[in-house]
Amino acid sequence: MPIDKNESVAGTQKQIIEQMLYAPAEGKKLVGGVASKANAGTINTGLASVDFAVLTPAIALRAATITGIAGGVLTVGLSDLATPTAIAAAENIYWLAVGTP
Numbered sequence: 001m002p003i004d005k006n007e008s009v010a011g012t013q014k015q016i017i018e019q020m021l022y023a024p025a026e027g028k029k030l031v032g033g034v035a036s037k038a039n040a041g042t043i044n045t046g047l048a049s050v051d052f053a054v055l056t057p058a059i060a061l062r063a064a065t066i067t068g069i070a071g072g073v074l075t076v077g078l079s080d081l082a083t084p085t086a087i088a089a090a091e092n093i094y095w096l097a098v099g100t101p
Helices: 009-021
Strands: 029-037 042-044 049-057 062-070 073-080 091-100
Touching: 029 042, 049 062, 049 073, 073 091
Parallel strands: none
Antiparallel strands: 029 091, 042 073, 049 091, 062 073
């Protein structure tokens, strides 16, 4: 099911979740977990390469972004939305990734 670029943000998020519930393509694997990371920390997904990944901060008013991908390793950008500053102390981040094992 392709994502409709005219869909609302909530609708697009719903479509992404629905797509992730289907079995990954042959030769691909869906992995995820929770990691305690600060800004510029890394998450090793255990995959050889990552095709798609998403991060969600555990704390409100935080932004968790992927600032880099090297093989199966994600580099995390974690910032405070209220003060636009980087978070130096580790916080829980939920993550999902799809890629080649």
